[in-house]
Amino acid sequence: MWARRTGTNHDEIGVVDAGSVGVTRFATDVDKVLIGGDPVDVAKARNRAARTLPVILGFAVGCGIGAASEAAFGLSSLALPAGLALLAFAMGFAVEAHSGAGRNGVSHVAGCGVPRVDY
Secondary structure, eight states, X not given: OHHHHHTOOTXXXXXXXXXXXXXXXXXXXXXXXXXXXXXXXXXXXXXHHHHHHHHHHHHHXXXXXHHXXXXXXXXXXXXXXXXXXXXXXXXXXXXXXXXXXXXXXXXXXXXXXXXXXXX
8 A cells, every 4th residue: 555655566576675665765755845845845745745645654653552562461462463364365256256257357346446456
């Protein structure tokens, strides 16, 4: 999701690198907004920072919830995320079986109108 929102190509860099690049770019954009400069560059930096901030906050909140759950419930706290991942996996198969691939192996991801390429 982050790659689609900020224009980074995951084919060229790894997921961990993309996250590091995202945080670094966010810090650079905040600096650009605070320091100022060319109004066009500042507007672009503000827009990029506004799109990247929810991703960074979501990651941080998820880490906090995971840490608190592990401290409170031990390893059984992994049941909820594993169950949700299994549910998402099953839903993906159900959508694929229901809609099927369109021409040239392209189908749409359910509910978001984003084309998915089946290799």
